[in-house]
């Protein structure tokens with residue numbers, strides 16, 4: 611089936627660790643065993659979304675593939691290399707989602723573009739999403755106080771606590787820089803920190819000037835969230851890259867994926883990239899912006915939910931459901 615080529619799994623944003631086979635990397639093993647509450651999964655999370663009309667997708671599906679206006683490749687719905695709708699899909703009928711922050715997606719070069727749901731984010735929130743192909747990624751060194759990396763790990767925190775951690779991190783780093791000014795040793799370029807350290811440092815240095823505090827408030831503002839778009843087995847090289855060290859790491863509350871391509875033997879709590887982005891933003895909206903969620907980012911699942919429905923239908927008619 612053609613649509614099978616559109617998606618890939620997002621395998622790294624969950625509190626509940628997957629079963630670890632012997633010989634798998636240490637990072638998997640070192641994931642914390644403190645799963646947060648699992649979101650209710652007795653209902654289909656895609657059922658009550660506030661979505662734009664998907665009629666345009668239904669028509670396109672019936673008519674089959676058409677050309678990408680930029681590279682002329684034959685595609686369904688949109689071109690996953692140019693991030694534009696195909697000729698048969700009017701751009702005005704694709705919803706645009708405005709995000710409250712910037713999203714950077716780091717894609718593994720070996721991943722097939724057509725399988726990645728990262729393209730959905732770029733298609734639907736064009737202005738706020740940037741996709742990088744590893745190893746071509748930005749230097750985050752000077753913006754670590756305004757960036758979160760969605761990836762599980764021993765130091766990772768919940769979305770609700772993430773901004774507080776950025777503030778602590780900022781305080782810790784300002785103090786460290788001041789300390790370093792008087793130290794004989796040079797400042798290490800990549801300071802590995804933990805939030806426990808940040809907190810301890812914070813407590814012992816509360817006497818620092820109010821000016822520092824103001825500076826912290828000004829700067830400790832989340833601007834960019836980084837996601838890694840890669841299969842679990844390929845994430846290691848990316849996550850251990852020097853440029854991503856020291857970023858505040860976030861893990862999402864465990865949710866079950868609706869993605870139809872999740873591999874046999876893998877838990878259904880591995881989200882696709884677009885699901886991970888969507889759930890992050892939903893949590894951010896409720897826990898950081900402290901607003902009621904009224905479907906603001908639901909259209910990020912515009913393509914995803916449509917594909918899910920198609921696959922479900924196809925499985926039903928094949929007698930597999």
Ligand SMILES: [Zn+2]
Pocket residue numbers: 678679680681682683689690691692693
């Ligand atoms: Zn194209």
